[in-house]
Amino acid sequence: MTPLDRIRNFSIVAHIDHGKSTLADRLIQSTNTVAERDMQEQLLDSMDIERERGITIKANTVRIDYTANDGLDYVLNLIDTPGHVDFAYEVSRSMRAVEGSLLVVDASQGVEAQTLANVYTAIEADHEIVPVLNKVDLPAAEPERVAEQIEDVIGIDSTDACLISAKTGIGIPDVLEAIVTRLPSPESGDPDAPLKAMLVDSWYDPYLGVVVLVRIMEGTLKKGDQIRMMQTGAKYGVDRIGVFRPKMENMPSLGPGEIGFITASIKQVRDTKVGDTITHEKRQTPEPLPGFKPSQPVVFCGLFPVDSSEFEDLRDAIEKLALNDASFSSEMETSAALGFGFRCGFLGLLHLEVIRDRIEREYNIELITTAPSVIYHIYQKDGTMHELHNPADMPDPSTIDHLEEPRIKATIMVPDEYLGDVLKLCQDRRGIQLDLTYAGSRAMTVYDLPLNEVVFDFYDRLKSVTKGYASFDYQMEGYREDNLVKMSILVNDEPVDALSTMVHRDRAEMRGRAMCEKLKDLIPRHMFKIPIQAAIGGKVIARETLSAMRKDVTAKCYGGDATRKKKLLEKQKAGKKKMRQFGKVDIPQEAFISALKMDD
Structure with missing residues (x-):
C-alpha cells in the first residue's frame, strides 16, 4: 500500500x-x-x-x-x-x-x-x-x-x-x-477505519458488467469484500480490483488516497449513482460523503428513425447508450407525421449531437431529429404547476395563468473589434446585459439569456459573427415568467405536430413567416393549391400559398364558342376544390429536417 x-x-x-x-x-x-x-x-x-x-x-x-x-x-x-x-x-x-x-x-x-x-x-x-x-x-x-x-x-x-x-x-x-x-498529497486517511469510498464514475463493459471508478477516502478495499452503496442500499460482492495504466491492471487491494476500479457483477449503470458512498456491508461508515447534484437534462428533442421499420433497433441502441450514460434520459412518443420514436433529454446541444452521431454510426440507424426544446413551467389557474417538454402537449391556453422559461447566465469572451456584433446578437435574443469588463484587448461580457433562444443556433451565429474567435460558456440560473406562446404550423388546414414550437409573442410573426417561406420551398407542388399557415391559437399570423400544378384542359378547343372553354375551366376548378377537401399533402422527410434547421 x-x-x-x-x-x-x-x-x-x-x-x-x-x-x-x-x-x-x-x-x-x-x-x-x-x-x-x-x-x-x-x-x-x-x-x-x-x-x-x-x-x-x-x-x-x-x-x-x-x-x-x-x-x-x-x-x-x-x-x-x-x-x-x-x-x-x-x-x-x-x-x-x-x-x-x-x-x-x-x-x-x-x-x-x-x-x-x-x-x-x-x-x-x-x-x-x-x-x-x-x-x-x-x-x-x-x-x-x-x-x-x-x-x-x-x-x-x-x-x-x-x-x-x-x-x-x-x-x-x-x-x-x-x-x-x-500539489498536496491526500490529507488524511486511516487504512484501518471503516471503508469510505467515493463512486466517481461508472460505465458498462460487455464482458465485466459495470466497471466502477472509485476514490478511497478511508479504509481498505480488498477483493471478495461485501460492499454496500449508501444511496441505493444495494449490496454487492467485489470480483476484481485494479488500477488503470491506461489498460486495466489487477491489484489485491486499494488503500486511502488511491483511485482505481472495481467490478462487482452490477448489471446496469443506473444502479450506480455517481457521487454515492461505498462502504463495507459489515462495518459501515457512520457518515456518507456529501453527494453532488445529479445532472439535469436541459434540452429535449425527439429522435425518430427515417425508416419506421427500424424502431426496434433504435430502442436497442438507446438502451445500450443509456447503459453508459446516465445523464441521457428517454421516453417513447408518437407523432402523426413521423411515426414512433423517442423523446430524449440531453445536457446541451453538443451532447445531443454526440448521442445522435453515435446512434447513426455505431448502430447504423438514420435519424430525424425534431427541433430542440427546453422545459417550460406552466402555472395553471387552479395553482398547479406542470413541466412542458414538448410544445405539442400544451394544455388549453384559457386554463393557463402564466408560463416560465429557463434562463442562463452566459459568459462570452471576444476580441474587441467584434464586441458590437456580439452585443447586438445577445440583444436580438432577448438578452439582458449584466456585466462588461476587459482583459487586455479582449472583452468579457456576461448576459442573462433565455435558454430556448440559445439551443436553436446561438452558438453557430456567435461563431460566424466573430469569425470563430469568441468563446462561450453558460450556467443555469433558474426560471422567469415571460410572454410565451405556442406557434402551430398548419399545412392544408391540418396542424403538423412535429413543427410546433414555443416562441416569444413579439417574435412570433417573424418566426412564423420564416417557417412558412421555408416550407413553401420544401413541400413539392400538388394538383391543388396548398395553404401553409403559422397560427397562435385560432389566429393566423403568417401564410404562404403553394400554387397548384395545372393541366391545360382547353388545349383541345380551337375556335368555336367561348362558353365551351368556360365550362371546362369551371369543371376543372370544381375538381380541384374537391381534391383540396379530400387530398392529403405529403411532406417529405427532407422538408422536416430542413424546416427544423432555422439557421437563416
Missing part, C-alpha cells in the same frame, strides 16, 4: 483545444507508463467520436509511477477531464476525487470562457492550482502576456508557471516535478 505522502491525485483543466489530452499523452510517455509501441495520440480518448472531433467527452483516469529528483517514488493519479460546457458535470465530479489541478492555458490564445468555468469548479473544490502555459513553441505564443492575463482575470499567481509544449515534449519534466512539489 502506498504511503499517503507519496500519492498525488490531480486533474487537468483547460478550455477546448488547449492541449489537455496531449499533455496527458506526454506525461504517460515520459514516465514509460505505456510501452513506446502502444503509444498513440489522444491515448485516453477511447471513443471514435472523441478522436474524430478532437474533444474529450468522458473523464478518463490513469495511474503513473514517477521517480522524482529527490530519489523517492511517487504514484500520480491523473484524471483527464472534458473541456466542453455540456460535460461540466463530468468535470465537477472528477474534481471532488482529486486534490489539485493543472490549469493548461494556450500561450497564443490566452484565457477563454471555458478556462474560467473549469477553474472556478476547481477553486470551489479547494484545489491547489498549478498554471501551465502550453504551445510556447508557436510563433504566435506570448507567455508573459498570458501569464499576466491569468493573474488579472483569475487571480492566480503565475510567476512560476510551467512553460511547455505538449506536442514536442518541451518542459514536461518541469510539470512532473511541479506535480510532486507543488
Whole structure:
C-alpha cells in the first residue's frame, strides 16, 4: 500500500483545444507508463467520436509511477477531464476525487470562457492550482502576456508557471516535478477505519458488467469484500480490483488516497449513482460523503428513425447508450407525421449531437431529429404547476395563468473589434446585459439569456459573427415568467405536430413567416393549391400559398364558342376544390429536417 505522502491525485483543466489530452499523452510517455509501441495520440480518448472531433467527452483516469529528483517514488493519479460546457458535470465530479489541478492555458490564445468555468469548479473544490502555459513553441505564443492575463482575470499567481509544449515534449519534466512539489498529497486517511469510498464514475463493459471508478477516502478495499452503496442500499460482492495504466491492471487491494476500479457483477449503470458512498456491508461508515447534484437534462428533442421499420433497433441502441450514460434520459412518443420514436433529454446541444452521431454510426440507424426544446413551467389557474417538454402537449391556453422559461447566465469572451456584433446578437435574443469588463484587448461580457433562444443556433451565429474567435460558456440560473406562446404550423388546414414550437409573442410573426417561406420551398407542388399557415391559437399570423400544378384542359378547343372553354375551366376548378377537401399533402422527410434547421 502506498504511503499517503507519496500519492498525488490531480486533474487537468483547460478550455477546448488547449492541449489537455496531449499533455496527458506526454506525461504517460515520459514516465514509460505505456510501452513506446502502444503509444498513440489522444491515448485516453477511447471513443471514435472523441478522436474524430478532437474533444474529450468522458473523464478518463490513469495511474503513473514517477521517480522524482529527490530519489523517492511517487504514484500520480491523473484524471483527464472534458473541456466542453455540456460535460461540466463530468468535470465537477472528477474534481471532488482529486486534490489539485493543472490549469493548461494556450500561450497564443490566452484565457477563454471555458478556462474560467473549469477553474472556478476547481477553486470551489479547494484545489491547489498549478498554471501551465502550453504551445510556447508557436510563433504566435506570448507567455508573459498570458501569464499576466491569468493573474488579472483569475487571480492566480503565475510567476512560476510551467512553460511547455505538449506536442514536442518541451518542459514536461518541469510539470512532473511541479506535480510532486507543488500539489498536496491526500490529507488524511486511516487504512484501518471503516471503508469510505467515493463512486466517481461508472460505465458498462460487455464482458465485466459495470466497471466502477472509485476514490478511497478511508479504509481498505480488498477483493471478495461485501460492499454496500449508501444511496441505493444495494449490496454487492467485489470480483476484481485494479488500477488503470491506461489498460486495466489487477491489484489485491486499494488503500486511502488511491483511485482505481472495481467490478462487482452490477448489471446496469443506473444502479450506480455517481457521487454515492461505498462502504463495507459489515462495518459501515457512520457518515456518507456529501453527494453532488445529479445532472439535469436541459434540452429535449425527439429522435425518430427515417425508416419506421427500424424502431426496434433504435430502442436497442438507446438502451445500450443509456447503459453508459446516465445523464441521457428517454421516453417513447408518437407523432402523426413521423411515426414512433423517442423523446430524449440531453445536457446541451453538443451532447445531443454526440448521442445522435453515435446512434447513426455505431448502430447504423438514420435519424430525424425534431427541433430542440427546453422545459417550460406552466402555472395553471387552479395553482398547479406542470413541466412542458414538448410544445405539442400544451394544455388549453384559457386554463393557463402564466408560463416560465429557463434562463442562463452566459459568459462570452471576444476580441474587441467584434464586441458590437456580439452585443447586438445577445440583444436580438432577448438578452439582458449584466456585466462588461476587459482583459487586455479582449472583452468579457456576461448576459442573462433565455435558454430556448440559445439551443436553436446561438452558438453557430456567435461563431460566424466573430469569425470563430469568441468563446462561450453558460450556467443555469433558474426560471422567469415571460410572454410565451405556442406557434402551430398548419399545412392544408391540418396542424403538423412535429413543427410546433414555443416562441416569444413579439417574435412570433417573424418566426412564423420564416417557417412558412421555408416550407413553401420544401413541400413539392400538388394538383391543388396548398395553404401553409403559422397560427397562435385560432389566429393566423403568417401564410404562404403553394400554387397548384395545372393541366391545360382547353388545349383541345380551337375556335368555336367561348362558353365551351368556360365550362371546362369551371369543371376543372370544381375538381380541384374537391381534391383540396379530400387530398392529403405529403411532406417529405427532407422538408422536416430542413424546416427544423432555422439557421437563416
